[in-house]
Amino acid sequence: MTSGDKQRPLGVAVLGCGAVGSQVVRLLAEQRDDLAARVGAPVELVGVAVRRLDAPRDVQVPDGLLTTDAHGLVARDDVDLVVEVIGGIEPARSLILSALENGASVVTANKALLAEDGPTLFEAAAKAERDLYYEAAVAGAIPILRPLRESLAGDRVTRVLGIVNGTTNFILDKMDTSGAGFSEALEEAQELGYAEADPTADVEGFDAAAKAAILASLAFHSRVTASDVYREGISEVTAADVASARDMGSVVKLLAICELRPGPDGQDQVAARVHPAMIPRSHPLASVREAYNAVFVESEAAGQLMFYGPGAGGSPTASAVLGDLVTIARNRLAETRGAGESAYADRAVQPMGETRTRYHVAIDVDDRAGVLATVANAFADHDVSIQTVRQEGRGADAQLVVVSHAAPDAALSATVDQLRSMDIVREVTSVMRVEGGDE
Amino acid sequence: MTSGDKQRPLGVAVLGCGAVGSQVVRLLAEQRDDLAARVGAPVELVGVAVRRLDAPRDVQVPDGLLTTDAHGLVARDDVDLVVEVIGGIEPARSLILSALENGASVVTANKALLAEDGPTLFEAAAKAERDLYYEAAVAGAIPILRPLRESLAGDRVTRVLGIVNGTTNFILDKMDTSGAGFSEALEEAQELGYAEADPTADVEGFDAAAKAAILASLAFHSRVTASDVYREGISEVTAADVASARDMGSVVKLLAICELRPGPDGQDQVAARVHPAMIPRSHPLASVREAYNAVFVESEAAGQLMFYGPGAGGSPTASAVLGDLVTIARNRLAETRGAGESAYADRAVQPMGETRTRYHVAIDVDDRAGVLATVANAFADHDVSIQTVRQEGRGADAQLVVVSHAAPDAALSATVDQLRSMDIVREVTSVMRVEGGDE
Numbered sequence: 001m002t003s004g005d006k007q008r009p010l011g012v013a014v015l016g017c018g019a020v021g022s023q024v025v026r027l028l029a030e031q032r033d034d035l036a037a038r039v040g041a042p043v044e045l046v047g048v049a050v051r052r053l054d055a056p057r058d059v060q061v062p063d064g065l066l067t068t069d070a071h072g073l074v075a076r077d078d079v080d081l082v083v084e085v086i087g088g089i090e091p092a093r094s095l096i097l098s099a100l101e102n103g104a105s106v107v108t109a110n111k112a113l114l115a116e117d118g119p120t121l122f123e124a125a126a127k128a129e130r131d132l133y134y135e136a137a138v139a140g141a142i143p144i145l146r147p148l149r150e151s152l153a154g155d156r157v158t159r160v161l162g163i164v165n166g167t168t169n170f171i172l173d174k175m176d177t178s179g180a181g182f183s184e185a186l187e188e189a190q191e192l193g194y195a196e197a198d199p200t201a202d203v204e205g206f207d208a209a210a211k212a213a214i215l216a217s218l219a220f221h222s223r224v225t226a227s228d229v230y231r232e233g234i235s236e237v238t239a240a241d242v243a244s245a246r247d248m249g250s251v252v253k254l255l256a257i258c259e260l261r262p263g264p265d266g267q268d269q270v271a272a273r274v275h276p277a278m279i280p281r282s283h284p285l286a287s288v289r290e291a292y293n294a295v296f297v298e299s300e301a302a303g304q305l306m307f308y309g310p311g312a313g314g315s316p317t318a319s320a321v322l323g324d325l326v327t328i329a330r331n332r333l334a335e336t337r338g339a340g341e342s343a344y345a346d347r348a349v350q351p352m353g354e355t356r357t358r359y360h361v362a363i364d365v366d367d368r369a370g371v372l373a374t375v376a377n378a379f380a381d382h383d384v385s386i387q388t389v390r391q392e393g394r395g396a397d398a399q400l401v402v403v404s405h406a407a408p409d410a411a412l413s414a415t416v417d418q419l420r421s422m423d424i425v426r427e428v429t430s431v432m433r434v435e436g437g438d439e
Numbered sequence: 440m441t442s443g444d445k446q447r448p449l450g451v452a453v454l455g456c457g458a459v460g461s462q463v464v465r466l467l468a469e470q471r472d473d474l475a476a477r478v479g480a481p482v483e484l485v486g487v488a489v490r491r492l493d494a495p496r497d498v499q500v501p502d503g504l505l506t507t508d509a510h511g512l513v514a515r516d517d518v519d520l521v522v523e524v525i526g527g528i529e530p531a532r533s534l535i536l537s538a539l540e541n542g543a544s545v546v547t548a549n550k551a552l553l554a555e556d557g558p559t560l561f562e563a564a565a566k567a568e569r570d571l572y573y574e575a576a577v578a579g580a581i582p583i584l585r586p587l588r589e590s591l592a593g594d595r596v597t598r599v600l601g602i603v604n605g606t607t608n609f610i611l612d613k614m615d616t617s618g619a620g621f622s623e624a625l626e627e628a629q630e631l632g633y634a635e636a637d638p639t640a641d642v643e644g645f646d647a648a649a650k651a652a653i654l655a656s657l658a659f660h661s662r663v664t665a666s667d668v669y670r671e672g673i674s675e676v677t678a679a680d681v682a683s684a685r686d687m688g689s690v691v692k693l694l695a696i697c698e699l700r701p702g703p704d705g706q707d708q709v710a711a712r713v714h715p716a717m718i719p720r721s722h723p724l725a726s727v728r729e730a731y732n733a734v735f736v737e738s739e740a741a742g743q744l745m746f747y748g749p750g751a752g753g754s755p756t757a758s759a760v761l762g763d764l765v766t767i768a769r770n771r772l773a774e775t776r777g778a779g780e781s782a783y784a785d786r787a788v789q790p791m792g793e794t795r796t797r798y799h800v801a802i803d804v805d806d807r808a809g810v811l812a813t814v815a816n817a818f819a820d821h822d823v824s825i826q827t828v829r830q831e832g833r834g835a836d837a838q839l840v841v842v843s844h845a846a847p848d849a850a851l852s853a854t855v856d857q858l859r860s861m862d863i864v865r866e867v868t869s870v871m872r873v874e875g876g877d878e
Contacts, residue, residue: 027593027740037660037783038592135590141741143582143590151574151582153477154466154761221476284747287726301466301758302580305748308723309741319740322593336775344476 007041010329011078013104015049015070015095016086020109020136022059023318024083031322039329043081047073058314074099080332083321084108085136089116096121100128105328105337107321109136115210115226118217122341131337133324138211139164139293141316142309143323148218149339152299157219159298160258161435164211166291166311167202168234168254170194172242172276173289176251181239194291204233205254208274212256215295216272219258221345224272230352232275241276241430244362244401248390250278251286255435261350269350278360279436286436353410358387358437360403362430363419367398371424375400378418382411403434446480449768450517452543454488454509454534455525459548459575461498462757463522468501470761478768482520486512497753513538519771522760523547524575528555535560539567544767544776546760548575554649554665557656561780570776572763577650578603578732580755581748582762587657588778591738596658598737599697600874603650605730605750606641607673607693609633611715612728614681615690621676633730643672644693647713651695654734655711658697660784663711669791671714680715680869683801683840687829689717690725694874700789708789717799718875725875792849797826797876799842801869802858806837810863814839817857821850842873 012028014021028035028045036042048061049070067073074082074095082099084106086092092110099106101124108114114121114137125132135145139162148157163169167189174185186203189195201207209229216224234254245252255277263269279286284306288294293311298304310316331337365371372389379386384407392399404412419425451467453460467474467484475481487500488509506512513521513534521538523545525531531549538545540563547553553560553576564571574584578601587596602608606628613624625642628634640646648668655663673693684691695713702708718725723745727733732750737743749755770776804810811828818825823846831838843851858864 023740031593031595034595034660034784035593038778038781142744143586146585146590147582150766151585151762152758153765154470154474154763155758156470156473221473284726287723299758301462301754301761303749303752303755305581305746307744307746309744313742315740316742319591319594319738322740323590324593326592327589330778331775334775336770336773339477339769342477345473 007333009042009044010039010080010332011044011046012081012083012325013047013049013073013076013079014045014083014085015074016084017048017050017057017059017061018085019314020085020317020321021048022057023314024085024321025061026059027318027322035326038326040333041329043325043329046078047076049073070095071098074104075102079104081325081328082106083325084110085321087112089113093117097124100124100130100132103128103130105131105332107133107324107328109134109317109321111137111207111210111214115213118214118225119223126340129337131328131331133328133338135324136317136320138214139295140309140311140313141319142293142295142307142311144295144307145218147307148215148297152297152302155302156300157297158260158300160215160219160295161285162211162215162256162295163253163285163288163293164256164295164311165202165208165254166293167195167199168208169288169293170291171203172234172237172252172254175237175239175242176246179239182235182237203235205231205274208254208256212258212272212274215256216258216270217343220260220270220347221342222270222347223343224270224349228272228349230273230275234276237276238430241432244360244430245278248278248360248401248403250280252276252278252432253285257435261355263348263350268347270347271350271355273352273355275433277433277435283436353408355409356406357409357412358404358406358434359412359416360401360430360432360434361416361419361428363400363402363428364426365398365400366424366426367395372400374422374424375402375419378422379404379415381418382415383407384411384415399429446772448481448483449478449519449771450483450485451520451522451764452486452488452512452518453484453522453524455523456487456489456496456498456500457524458753459524459756459760460487461496462753463524463760464500465498466757466761474765477765479772480768482764482768485517486515488512509534510537513543514541518543520764520768521545522764523549524760526551528552532556536563539563539569539571542567542569544570544771546572546763546767548573548756548760550576550646550649550653554652557653557664558662558780565779568776570767570770572767572777574763575756575759577653578734579748579750579752580758581732581734581746581750583734583746584657586746587654587736591736591741594741595739596736597699597739599654599658599734600724601650601654601695601734602692602724602727602732603695603734603750604641604647604693605732606634606638607647608727608732609730610642611673611676611691611693614676614678615685618678620678621674642674644670644713647693647695651697651711651713654695655697655709656782659699659709659786660781661709661786662782663709663788667711667788669712669714673715676715677869680871683799683869684717687717687799687840687842689719691715691717691871692724696874700794702787702789707786709786710789710794712791712794714872716872716874722875792847794848795845796848796851797843797845797873798851798855799840799869799871799873800855800858800867801838801840802867803865804837804839805863805865806834811839813861813863814841814858817861818843818854820857821854822846823850823854838868
């Protein structure tokens with residue numbers, strides 16, 4: 001007997017019974033007594049909405065709880081809490097909106113929907129005076145949204161650097177440790193179940209960009225959607241890029257980068273971008289291996305924090321969902337709600353071209369006098385200052401490796417275009433942004 | 440103008456204006472507008488209690504706010520929120536109790552008090568129906584208590600391994616990187632301000648033990664006090680221990696270890712201990728350098744998580760205090776409170792002698808036939824199974840390095856006593872527990 005037994009049970013509807021949903025259903029049963037004690041009332045599964053009743057699934061759903069009528073389920077009077085783990089835009093959006101309208105509080109793991117149309121959901125939650133929690137939407141089980149929203153609420157976050165996609169981290173790690181090329185590493189990731197048959201959403205950075213939008217919104221109290229996030233995937237990363245990173249004591253990672261940056265009027269703007277970048281091996285994110293995720297946060301008072309853990313998987317994601325579920329259930333009993341959307345700062349989004357970045361450029365050049373000066377002039381023409389130049393090889397194999405100081409991304413990009421057009425340049429063999437060091 | 444301007448301001452009293460208090464006062468002023476927007480009402484400093492009005496301090500406290508009458512301050516009607524950053528047992532305890540009785544919500548960073556007498560405070564908060572938050576008490580700015588209490592509330596935490604004392608991590612890191620002995624490394628830490636003139640609380644593990652008690656209480660929903668925590672400091676760690684760790688690809692860290700372990704009746708018990716231990720260099724905690732802190736959490740559904748950041752310092756600790764302050768201020772406006780103490784599981788504490796650990800033992804032995812068998816017998820006599828034995832050197836320099844499998848700590852300790860008494864053993868040169876690998 002737990003103290004919660006005196007309270008009316010809270011009814012939970014789970015929408016979707018795939019990798020995450022089935023683990024949520026399992027944990028609700030296995031942790032039944034602990035959940036009741038932590039919430040202060042029993043938490044009871046009252047329905048699970050699925051597309052097909054007879055599909056094979058990883059969990060035994062109790063008799064009579066499965067339904068194909070998701071809309072009917074979220075409208076039921078005995079549903080206090082709704083867990084949406086269907087994913088995608090529709091029907092997830094209309095189900096969440098309908099659940100809130102019907103008075104339920106909602107937990108969702110739906111990063112794509114939040115990044116595309118979060119404000120619609122937040123406004124619906126505010127209007128219904130209900131909670132909408134979504135810790136599981138970013139970096140799986142790693143508690144990162146709650147720390148940003150609550151633990152750092154008295155601080156000023158200036159930067160978030162995250163490895164938030166396990167598939168791409170696995171591929172890049174494999175390329176780094178084995179010297180494999182992208183295709184080979186992708187194939188291995190697919191064989192091991194780390195990448196899907198159609199890996200586009202992961203390898204082209206769409207998944208990470210959605211998470212970057214969510215992180216930037218929370219960190220900077222502004223509305224940032226996926227379309228505000230500059231995005232480059234890893235399919236163009238070559239074994240030569242990875243080797244070049246290694247030569248300079250760095251490693252290539254796909255980073256989600258969210259920063260406060262001064263705009264033309266001196267007001268801080270939000271810059272959010274996802275692209276592969278070289279980071280020094282001494283940086284805490286460099287040691288994030290395989291399919292793990294980690295989020296590195298810089299704030300004015302706290303300094304540098306890092307959060308690390310499994311970024312995906314049914315069971316870790318379900319852990320994050322249940323953490324939120326306990327909170328919204330407790331709020332429900334106390335007839336209160338947690339902090340809703342915080343977008344008061346309402347900062348503008350900085351275009352990628354204006355965002356200051358640093359480039360690493362490797363160039364095959366003719367080995368003759370004056371080459372270095374000519375290359376240096378190309379950088380100077382665009383007001384880009386050079387941090388280091390390294391010359392490797394001689395004669396036909398001569399290569400220059402240039403690392404710039406920070407400059408507007410458009411200027412760096414124009415510099416690379418100019419280098420490509422120059423006679424003395426045989427080939428620009430590697431272009432990659434550099435993060436995590438001094439500017 | 441912020442949306443909060445329509446609300447009555449919330450009055451904050453800060454008790455103590457040392458390293459942390461002065462940063463809290465600074466941030467309250469600097470972040471004034473942001474705090475108002477995040478809380479939904481202005482948050483106004485109404486008093487700062489200090490021991491001496493004329494002491495030098497790192498912040499300019501506005502005129503008329505300083506007082507030496509802390510008890511008078513917490514009893515004032517315009518004080519809604521109290522921040523206790525005096526530290527120590529008294530007068531901190533009676534001030535917190537008095538603040539709660541007078542209807543204020545409280546944030547404290549006082550690990551010693553919480554670890555010694557937490558239940559008294561929690562009961563007072565429950566009775567007064569007020570919040571008592573204390574994120575800053577463990578690992579400075581690193582959000583670890585809130586994730587344990589809320590994010591992992593739907594999961595089952597099985598183990599917490601923490602580097603929660605920056606002074607000792609700095610010293611051990613220095614010994615590892617420079618080969619220095621303990622005294623030399625301590626001196627350097629003192630020169631750099633990482634260790635106090637009287638370093639006892641840090642180097643003998645008292646500080647870490649208080650934090651272990653707080654972590655174990657939260658992780659396992661039970662009451663664990665500092666006196667329940669087995670404690671060994673690092674003052675006996677030798678350069679030989681550190682070198683021996685290095686030889687086996689490990690590093691010595693002072694760990695706070697909190698675990699769920701089956702007791703004699705099969706029920707899970709809580710084992711909490713602080714001692715130096717060798718961990719593999721591949722373990723995420725091994726790369727925590729200098730005075731940084733990190734907490735590694737294992738749970739059934741989420742798997743392995745790590746939280747990393749600065750574990751001390753005025754400004755980082757103040758960030759954690761202000762994060763809590765925003766939460767309790769929001770709760771105050773909503774006329775609600777956060778989750779109070781959760782001790783429903785009420786698990787027994789497992790004595791150290793019964794807790795299963797692994798030992799690394801290095802022994803100088805006579806190099807003659809049968810030595811290894813004799814040593815192996817000493818382990819077998821206590822039912823301790825050996826994982827690896829490595830023999831180093833020959834003749835007078837012969838050394839055996841034994842790493843055991845997990846066994847009750849008392850059995851391991853008795854084994855070492857027996858080794859010390861044996862004729863063939865010249866000296867037991869290094870004894871240290873091993874963590875973070877397979878058992």
